Amino acid sequence: MSTRTAVVTGASSGIGAATARRLAGAGYHVYAAARRADRIEALATEIGGTPVVCDVTDESSVTALAAAVGDRLDVLVNNAGGAFGSAPVAEADSDEWRRMYEVNVIGLMQVTRALLPALIASGAGTVLNVGSTAGRVAYEGGAGYTAAKHGTKVVNETLRLELFDQPVRVMEIAPGMVRTDEFALVRFDGDASKADAVYAGVAEPLVADDIADAITWMVTRPAHVSVDELVIRPKAQAAQHKVRRVFE
Template sequence: MSRLAVVTGASSGIGAETARQLAAAGYEVVCAARRSDRIDAVAAEIGGRAVPCDVTSADDVARLASAVGGRLDVLVNNAGGALGLAPAAATDVADWRGMYESNVMGTLQVTQALLPALVASGAGTIVNVGSIAGHVAYEGGSGYVAAKHAVAALTATLRLELVDQPVRVEEIAPGMVRTEEFALTRFAGDQERADAVYAGVSEPLVAQDIAEAIVWMVQRPAHVNIDLLVIKPRVQAAPHKVHRES
């Protein structure tokens, strides 16, 4: 029986690359995301399946669970993202709600829906894609920091609650990763502001770095739980401390 994995937010960036890397490792991959054309392309490329799914929609998540069926080996909760970089005193509350819905409630809903199939596999693994923002606060990141701290707390709580079940609960917390959309989405399509995030940084992480780490995490022996893997480029010591070449 082939191993089955679900990756949310699989339409681009870390999600799409994780789907590719899991497929290369021998998994059948269900690619879930809102943009059906994007996941159709990724699924066709890797011989996987595409399931349109907005993780904030209970109906979409129920359809995803139905498409997965009764057995699942790996769930990568990657859907989410950042909106804005305003100080907390002036931030748009709608941005906070959007980040909380996608990063936290989406992760919760998908996990609830797919947990029975993960347990049924006898050795399921949940990998929640967090962020160093979920462990260290930084100025201007208040909403994203709060959402990713909630993801970290959810991950730790699930691990406690599922300790008697055959399911590992893991978190990967990336630092600066240059993808085609993360910063662009954060700044509402402002390419100049998005490019400035990486200005002078010679070697930020890329999606492949994170995807390879996720595959390593899920391929450890079933008794090994990687609670938290923090992964940053060498030139980033903290969210606010990055070496930039002039």
Template sequence: MTDSTATRRTAVVTGASSGIGAATARMLAAEGFHVLCAARRADRVEALAAEIGGTAVVCDVTSEESVAALAEVVGDRLDVLVNNAGGAFGSTPVAQADSDEWRRMYEVNVIGLMQVTRALLPALVASGAGVILNVGSTAGRIAYEGGAGYTAAKHGTQVVTETLRLELWDQPVRVCEIAPGMVKTDEFALVRFEGDEEKAEAVYAGVAEPLTAEDVADAITWMVTRPPHVNIDELVLRPRAQAAQHKVHRVFE
């Protein structure tokens, strides 16, 4: 980073090309952070970085080489890391599960999170008041039919977060997790169902107000801007219509 940005609070947001990641990058920038927008799609992160005065970094969190390049851009000091990169692929029962889909989910939601955290932890410690915020899911707490691969991966996100907090107990780094419930973004369900718009829309059918990416980004921004002695261990966020994973108020006319 340049000398002009080195004196500002800095944040890395992975998976910043769309959805919760992009919304979080925008809100952190509005709070005065210089945001490093990290994602695989160069055109999207470059446009976002230009919009918010941040830095675009093309990064695949599942690649150690790519993550090492991100760490080089970050340098010696970092205030906030938002491990947002993740995803769900498929919704088949265990008996018909696709091994490659499960590997992809574990690679991005668990291994990728670990690799980015490991690479950037020295810079977070060096800040004297670093924050690691992992984006989990209510799927990391409750199982549901057809979701075993994703719920297993997001349970992994939760457990890595809990373990990291124990391991860093004497370091100047806070470790937090946000676990959103039903969030309607442009791509999450479409990616999960391989572009099948009908299946993607069915997830939110009849729900007047699912969470938006901005709702989650607002909560993330609040969490990482608490005073340095305040750690928000975990925050579960659902729309009012979703009382539980299996109990959603839907109205069909």
């Protein structure tokens, strides 16, 4: 039997890089896809995978990813995404909103569309989309991101309906508070003080490897088992707006 294969987008850091490592550890040959060539080349060397420079918002780049993968694929993890800005709707930046929709929704669609034939050809493919609790609950200052992640959730639900008679499972993991090196920094345009404030007083937020561990569990269930949605938060986060913070 040939080696199982997986594509992980947004694999240059955070949840994507951790997922690539976990899947490689579970026996998959991982195609690590992201825009930053140096990062994914180093990761691929570490895990014995294949680096593919890919911008999920660019159709020609996604076509090249599909060509690199070939005719058969077992697992697709649509992890590429991001939040940009935190302005209220009355002060929203149109370009930031477009960027969030492009990467979290259009990019996810383009990669899925390009790789579906290979997933179907595997006979037991899995699409796992990385959503967010922001795709379920609105909060002030987050309208652009929550709208985009609600889009991720609905695309996931629709795709499952459309593929009900195909040998492909469609899953979503929706993380809550996860502390990674870059997510909050990117959102706040490099402002470390704002990024740190997100996690201030939270002793144990989730980390990238917690999500990667859960993703690996989801995709390695028997082929007839579909974990349609998995919402995962740190114990300290009872809800989007209710987080236990302890300051000494």
